[in-house]
Amino acid sequence: QVQLVESGGGVVQSGSSLRLSCVDSGFTFGTYGMHWVRQAPGKGLEWVALIWHDGSKTNYAESVRGRVTISRDTSKKTLFLQMDSLRVDDTAVYYCTREGGDTSHMDVWGKGTTVIVS
Amino acid sequence: QSALTQTPSASGSPGQSVTISCTGTSSDIGGYESVSWYQQHPGRAPKLIIHDVNKRPSGVPDRFSASKSGNTASLTVSGLQAADEADYYCSSYAGSDTVIFGGGTILTVL
Numbered sequence: 001q002v003q004l005v006e007s008g009g010g011v012v013q014s015g016s017s018l019r020l021s022c023v024d025s026g027f028t029f030g031t032y033g034m035h036w037v038r039q040a041p042g043k044g045l046e047w048v049a050l051i052w053h054d055g056s057k058t059n060y061a062e063s064v065r066g067r068v069t070i071s072r073d074t075s076k077k078t079l080f081l082q083m084d085s086l087r088v089d090d091t092a093v094y095y096c097t098r099e100g101g102d103t104s105h106m107d108v109w110g111k112g113t114t115v116i117v118s
Numbered sequence: 119q120s121a122l123t124q125t126p127s128a129s130g131s132p133g134q135s136v137t138i139s140c141t142g143t144s145s146d147i148g149g150y151e152s153v154s155w156y157q158q159h160p161g162r163a164p165k166l167i168i169h170d171v172n173k174r175p176s177g178v179p180d181r182f183s184a185s186k187s188g189n190t191a192s193l194t195v196s197g198l199q200a201a202d203e204a205d206y207y208c209s210s211y212a213g214s215d216t217v218i219f220g221g222g223t224i225l226t227v228l
Binding site: 035045047059061100101104105109 | 156163166170211222
């Protein structure tokens, strides 16, 4: 069964750092691009970052560019999101997602991990 | 980059059909055959229900259909059921390895 499980969320103060992790089970992690998507309380979905299947390329939303780094460890089947200089408006549920093809649709979603910045 | 524009809410009675629209620009919806739709029930993660404009993943009922014309994409839910009450989000590839979502539509089954 294909499954993504996020961890690393918590309550932190503005200006601090946090590292989110997402462990894959049930699929060939190294053959899929991966994304992070977030959802602020009561708000819609916001794309945050992507990384190619081989880690050779990454890209970020303007709202997080320069403060966030996406990376992956294929041997551990784990996706990461390093978040620095956190701001109150980074408060959200952060979802790890798998890219289902070459058209940026996300066919597998984790349950999310909550980040609260006070 | 601004979010895609979705009607904030839609509603219909059981058995009826309802259509949700999603408007972007030639830099996203209009420029690529890469529109996706997601269904999200309260407290749950989103679920992919449409990809590549009009393709349904395995297990998604054919009551869900979608299309695109120019810079606007549409999702139609036919034969409305109580379980269809949820938030619906459109998404599109927006070039240069970026993705954009719509603001979401709350679908109410009356």
